[in-house]
Structure formats: structure tokens, C-alpha cells
Amino acid sequence: MNEQNNIKMLTGNYAAAYAVKLSRVEVISAYPITPQTPIIEKLSEFVERGELNARFIRVESEHSAMASLIGAASVGARTYTATSAQGLLYMGEVVWWAAGARLPIVMGVVTRALAPPWSIWTDHTDILSFRDSGWIILFASNAQEVLDLTIQAFKIAENEKILLPVAVTWDAFVVSHTLEPVSIPEQRIIDEFLEKKRPQPHALNVDEPFSLGNITFPSDYMELRRSIDRAMKYAKEIIVSVDKEFGEKIGRKYGGLIEEYFINDADILIITLGVIGEEAKEAVDRLRKEDLRVGLIRLRSIRPFPSEILSKYCCDKKLCIVIERSVSFGGGGVILNDVLSTFYRYNVETPTIGYIAGLGGREVSVEDIVGMVSEACGRLKDGKLPNEPLWYGVKIGERYE
Amino acid sequence: MSKVLGLPTSELLLKGNASCPGCGAAITLRHVLKAFGPKTILIIPACCTSVIAGPYPKTAFNVPVLHIAFAASAAAGAGMSEALIAKGRDDVNVVVWAGDGGTVDIGIQALSGAAERGHNMVYICYDNEAYMNTGIQRSGSTPPKAWTTTTPGGNPGFKKDMIGIMFAHRIPYIATLNPAFPHDIINKIKKAKSIQGFKYLHALSPCPPGWRFDSSLTIKVARMAVLTGIWILYEIENGVLRLTGPSKNLLDKKKRLPVREYLKLQGRFAHLSEKDIIEIQEMVDESWMKIADMLESNKR
Amino acid sequence: MSNYFIPPISKPSIGSLGKTGSWRSLYPKLQLDKCTSCGLCWLYCPEGVIEIIDDKPRIDYDFCKGCGICADVCPVKAIEMVREGE
Numbered sequence A: 001m002n003e004q005n006n007i008k009m010l011t012g013n014y015a016a017a018y019a020v021k022l023s024r025v026e027v028i029s030a031y032p033i034t035p036q037t038p039i040i041e042k043l044s045e046f047v048e049r050g051e052l053n054a055r056f057i058r059v060e061s062e063h064s065a066m067a068s069l070i071g072a073a074s075v076g077a078r079t080y081t082a083t084s085a086q087g088l089l090y091m092g093e094v095v096w097w098a099a100g101a102r103l104p105i106v107m108g109v110v111t112r113a114l115a116p117p118w119s120i121w122t123d124h125t126d127i128l129s130f131r132d133s134g135w136i137i138l139f140a141s142n143a144q145e146v147l148d149l150t151i152q153a154f155k156i157a158e159n160e161k162i163l164l165p166v167a168v169t170w171d172a173f174v175v176s177h178t179l180e181p182v183s184i185p186e187q188r189i190i191d192e193f194l195e196k197k198r199p200q201p202h203a204l205n206v207d208e209p210f211s212l213g214n215i216t217f218p219s220d221y222m223e224l225r226r227s228i229d230r231a232m233k234y235a236k237e238i239i240v241s242v243d244k245e246f247g248e249k250i251g252r253k254y255g256g257l258i259e260e261y262f263i264n265d266a267d268i269l270i271i272t273l274g275v276i277g278e279e280a281k282e283a284v285d286r287l288r289k290e291d292l293r294v295g296l297i298r299l300r301s302i303r304p305f306p307s308e309i310l311s312k313y314c315c316d317k318k319l320c321i322v323i324e325r326s327v328s329f330g331g332g333g334v335i336l337n338d339v340l341s342t343f344y345r346y347n348v349e350t351p352t353i354g355y356i357a358g359l360g361g362r363e364v365s366v367e368d369i370v371g372m373v374s375e376a377c378g379r380l381k382d383g384k385l386p387n388e389p390l391w392y393g394v395k396i397g398e399r400y401e
Numbered sequence B: 001m002s003k004v005l006g007l008p009t010s011e012l013l014l015k016g017n018a019s020c021p022g023c024g025a026a027i028t029l030r031h032v033l034k035a036f037g038p039k040t041i042l043i044i045p046a047c048c049t050s051v052i053a054g055p056y057p058k059t060a061f062n063v064p065v066l067h068i069a070f071a072a073s074a075a076a077g078a079g080m081s082e083a084l085i086a087k088g089r090d091d092v093n094v095v096v097w098a099g100d101g102g103t104v105d106i107g108i109q110a111l112s113g114a115a116e117r118g119h120n121m122v123y124i125c126y127d128n129e130a131y132m133n134t135g136i137q138r139s140g141s142t143p144p145k146a147w148t149t150t151t152p153g154g155n156p157g158f159k160k161d162m163i164g165i166m167f168a169h170r171i172p173y174i175a176t177l178n179p180a181f182p183h184d185i186i187n188k189i190k191k192a193k194s195i196q197g198f199k200y201l202h203a204l205s206p207c208p209p210g211w212r213f214d215s216s217l218t219i220k221v222a223r224m225a226v227l228t229g230i231w232i233l234y235e236i237e238n239g240v241l242r243l244t245g246p247s248k249n250l251l252d253k254k255k256r257l258p259v260r261e262y263l264k265l266q267g268r269f270a271h272l273s274e275k276d277i278i279e280i281q282e283m284v285d286e287s288w289m290k291i292a293d294m295l296e297s298n299k300r
Numbered sequence C: 001m002s003n004y005f006i007p008p009i010s011k012p013s014i015g016s017l018g019k020t021g022s023w024r025s026l027y028p029k030l031q032l033d034k035c036t037s038c039g040l041c042w043l044y045c046p047e048g049v050i051e052i053i054d055d056k057p058r059i060d061y062d063f064c065k066g067c068g069i070c071a072d073v074c075p076v077k078a079i080e081m082v083r084e085g086e
Helices: A012-022 A037-048 A062-074 A085-090 A092-100 A143-158 A187-193 A218-250 A276-289 A307-314 A334-345 A366-381 B024-036 B048-052 B070-086 B101-105 B108-117 B162-167 B182-193 B215-227 B245-249 B274-299 C040-044 C069-073
Strands: A007-010 A027-029 A055-057 A079-083 A106-111 A136-139 A166-171 A180-183 A258-261 A268-273 A294-299 A301-303 A319-324 A352-356 B040-044 B065-067 B093-099 B121-127 B173-177 B198-204 B234-237 B240-243 C009-012 C026-030 C050-053 C056-059 C079-083
Touching (some): A012 A037, A012 A106, A027 A037, A027 B070, A055 A062, A055 B070, A062 A079, A062 B108, A085 A092, A092 A218, A106 A143, A258 A276, A258 A307, A268 A307, A268 A334, A268 A366, A319 A334, A319 A366, A334 A352, B024 B048, B024 B215, B048 B093, B070 B093, B070 B108, B070 B121, B093 B101, B101 B108, B108 B121, B108 B198, B173 B182, B182 B198, B240 B274, C026 C056, C040 C069, C069 C079
Parallel strands (some): A027 A079, A136 A166, A268 A319, A319 A352, B093 B121, B121 B198
Antiparallel strands (some): A007 A180, A136 A301, C026 C079, C050 C056
């Protein structure tokens, strides 16, 4: 129904903590890493004050943060943790384990650049390095969306045809530490939206013993993996329907797998994700004032990748511009590669230029995005489409590339 | 429920599994599971037992089992224990069953964390004194001078003192186990079940292929370990040490068999010189002096 | 569970690795007239293939791996390890 008027000034991190509280999470594991720490600090406060009835495990490493949730989720508890960059990578093998074990764990990832060199600022390479793992990976772009998407993540993960873990991600500092007005739904409404956690069909129990994860011969392993892939396909529908249902019950919807902004009559589409999507909306407004018909697709779901809807909207455009905060060294842009392979498979011939921007938290401003669009249009006109993604704003000596 | 020698006859570790003939871990686990009973969830990291279970879609365990990554067993146990509290189940035993590699080396961080936080669970390390599952490579628990595939000239290191490490974590119950003494195992498990908090048990697990002895001699080797004093049966309850089983009578060195009686049964010690054996005997005697000291400090 | 959902779940089975009795080259031959019903063979069998029925051991040769521990621990040598086929 309508939004309840409980509006607080919250950072993205605190919004996540409120969402975890509203979702009645049962087991939380926590290991601190900048810039995630306020999430676990706020959650500790909720638990200490008795506002959140959760078991809170102050683990001794991120590897144990995920392993302890695997133990908890395997017996049917609703679980949550949060991390970034080095912590996420330290969890490496057990992140993959959670997906392979089909456990509906939800993890907040405050996306941060990878070391060396040390950096605490935003970059998407950390979570995208897990894109093959079977985790559902969703991107929020502001504090309100962090709260809403975190609640929705439990519903998506626990759907009995999905049963895959979900990562809800947001940009370090720009979203995690920036105060915004956030509307906090009533507990009663979230209890209707998100039912009490029932043990999943394969939860371990002493009444009917079975084992989770035995050694599996080549004759059987592929079927287990195929099941994950099928669940991902089904997840595309569920991400959309959960977003719609959230919109009906709580009053905010975002568009499901993508957020679209002025795409119907656009000649040029910007495709991006995370907080760059917020700046890009303003860039679209500015460029339209100059009679350039630009639109924006903000990718909310990276896995499953929204191939069908992306192809549908891009096929009749003159130019697509991908702006990403990630790179696959020696292989192009992570998001660009997914976009181009989608276009190829779905027969979309729209010229596409990719930009790698904003790594290590470098600002991607409205002016930068306008600059990228102008430059891309220039290249299209000159017939000079690059084979590789372009690195935007990189200094070479005194010049910028 | 039918019983033999006071123990239930129903088997929770099912026959026809992948364990080697004469496996010391299998004997120990059979009795551990009998003592815990069916309301038990096992957590097994990468180790021999994760293969002993047999392949999907079958398993040799008649209790629920979570297989988990090598370093993660104690953490998974911690999470499971907390989840059962959240779900209001206080009648289920959470038991980690991990090898020495996954306890002493790669698993020690998670073990230390879980012990320090004091989760209500039992952690059992079955110690075959090397990475047996991958082919007999040295671990931090390999005894001095033992042959392994990565110490073909004999292990230059010492055996990590896990009991001492766990003692420093101030947990309410620590005990050692040996498959030659199943009733001692049952008593200790029952004691551990009755205590709230983090319990650590360390079982000697003789391994025929890894220690190089005939599969029929597992119990003989295990028994000799206790009778020579190189493996001491005891429990530490709230910091107070008590010797159990035959070890109760072995404080007096004269009552202990010479350690060579244990070493000569195993091919992994076949290359030892007389000097080596004397050194090992000295190490055994020294460990008993430490036990005597602890017993003295009990009285204070 | 729908046929979409195939988790890595295993069900408890006797003989999870098949009939492991095929592994052995020696088998434990029982001489029940010598047996004193002490129960040690049952106690120490790693495989749990020995049952005590009417106070005497019975071995499930489908799964016995022939390790020889029962013969080693028997205090009256009522079990002898004999080459298969003899």
C-alpha cells in the first residue's frame, strides 16, 4: 500500500542494517572491513537493545563469516553478513560453496577496489570476480534501494525454485556513507511480504538424515551444476515479480532486472550500474536539453544477466555506451563483454562503445558522463569504433587519455 | 534397543563405506556416533572421512552431515550451533569431526575463534598424524622423525601441542581418545554432551597405509601407544586434569613399556637409529613430567 | 522437490561404495566352538560387519574388507585369516 511516513536520514550502510532487522534475520556473522563496519555496528546495537532477535557471531575472519553462515543456513536459519574487497576475496572458496550447497544466504557487499595498492574507495571488480559462482548479484544505487533490495533479497533467495545466495551491492562511501532520507517500512508490512523463514527442503535435520556435499563422480556432477544454471534463469522472473509485489505492498518499485530512464524514443543508450546510474540520469536530462535523444539502462541484476530485456531495448538504437567500474585484465571490460556477447547471441547489431571509468573510487561526475557520450558520438560519426574498451580519464604524464 | 558390552548395536556409520581396511578413524567414529546417538549433526571438512562417506547420491552416515571446506569446519559448527539456538532446538548435538591437517594447520584459525567465543559444540580431531587423504604428507601433527612422503628422511619438526593450545582457550572440557579403549571414548563423549560450551577431543587414529603396518594391527598399535605412554589418556575439566584408562597407572616410568615397543610396529619409524629412539623416549618421559606437574598444581 | 532443484544431497546407504567384500584377499574364518562370547570382535571391527546373534559373532562377508583386526583381538584365536578360495 502507501509508504508509511517513517523517514530517517540514513547512510546506505545503516539502511542495510534496518533492512536486516525488518527481515528478522536469525543468524548474523560479522567481521569488520572498511567501508562495511557501520552495518555491523548498527546491527550489534539492534541486537543488544533487543530490537533484533538474532544470534550475532563476531567471527575471526571473513572466511569464517561465510562458513558460519553455511553452517547456520544448512539447518534452515535466515542468515546475513556483509563485506568488501579483500574480505570478499578472502571468503573466496566458501562464497562458491554457499551457491553450490544451494543455501539462501544474503550478503551485503560494499563494493571496494582491490589491493595492492590499498584503496578503500568504490570499484566493482571485487563482487564481479564472483560472477560465475552461482550467486545472484544485484546492484543498488542509493540508500533507499539498499534497504528495499536487501529485504527483497531474502524473498528471492528463499524461493524454493531458486535457493541460491544473493549479494546486494552498493558503492563504497558514495552510497555506504552518504546520508539520504530513507523511508523505513513498518515491521507489520514486511512480515506480510516476507514470511517467517521455513527450513528449505534440503535443510539438515535429525529426523530424516542425509548429507550435503558428498564427493560426486564425473557421471553426476554436471547435473548438479545445471540445476544452478536453471535456477538462475528462473530467478529472472522472480526478481521482477518480487520488485512488483514490493511496489504493490510498500509503494516503491524499481523496474526489476533493470531500471529504465527515457529509453523509448532514445537514439543513444547509456548502460551502467551502481551509483554511476544516478549521475547518468542527470546526464540524460542535460543532454536531452541539447536535443540529444539519450536514455539510460541501469543494470540492477548482473547475475542473472538481463539478456532478453537488454537486447529488446537496444536492438533499434543507434549507439550503446557501456560505462563500468570494473575491468577484466587482458580481456576487456567485464560488463562490456557480457553486453556484447548478449548482443551477438540475440542478433543485436547496435554499435557499442565501452568505457572503463571510476576505478579505485575515482569520481564519475555528470560532466564525465556527458563527456563520454560526446566522445562516443564523435567516434560513431567518424566510423572509428574501438575494438577494446576505452579507459576514461587516465593520466599519462601530463595528458589525459 | 539391543546392546553388546553395554553399547548400542545400531550402527550410525554404515558398512560398505570407502574407509581403508583396518582404519583407526572408522573404529573411533563408530563408537563416537554410538555415544552421541542419532540426534547428531556432523560437520566434516576435507579429510579422509569426507571420502569415507562414499559418493553422491549415497552416503555411509545415518546422521545428517554437512561437508565443508578444509579450513572452515569450526566456523561452520559455530554457525550451526547458533542457528539451532535461534530455532529453539537444544536437543541436537553439533559435532565437528576433522582430521589433523584441518585442525592443527589450515583449520586452526577457525578453531581458535570458535573456542574463544565458546559456542556450544564438540570438536573432535581424529589424528592420523599426516595428510593421509592426499597421500601421507607431513602435517603439523606429524610426530618427530616419522617418515611421510614430504619428509622421506624423517620429520624434522615436533608435534604441535593441540591440547596445550586448547587449554589456553579456557574451554570447559578437553580430552584425549584412543580406539583401543572404546569405553573410555563413550564415557568422555557422554561427559562432553553434558557440558555447555566448547568441548575439544583429540583422538589418536592409527592408519595402516600411512604408518606402514598390517591392517590387522590397528588396535595393537593403538593400545601400545597408551601402554608406552606416548599417547596419554586424560581429560581436563575446567582446568583440572585427570588421567583415565590405563594411563592412570603410568605416572611411574617403570610401569610404562619402552617406547620402542610402539615404534617397532610401524614402518614409518623403521629408519630410526638407536639415538633417535632414545631421543623419542626422552620426549615421552618429559611429557609425563609435565603431566605430573599439572597434577601437582591441581592440588593447589 | 521439483525437477529444477537438484541439490548435492546424499541418502544414507549400506554399501555406499558397493560390496566392499570384494576388496579382500584374506577372509576371517570363524571357529565358533572356540568362541567365548567376549564381544571384542564386534567392538573393534572398523566396518561394523560383525553382529552378535545368540551370543556368537556372525560376519557379513558382502562388506567385510578382510582387515584382520577381529582375528588379532580375539583372545582365544577363534578367528583365523584365511586366503580367499581356501
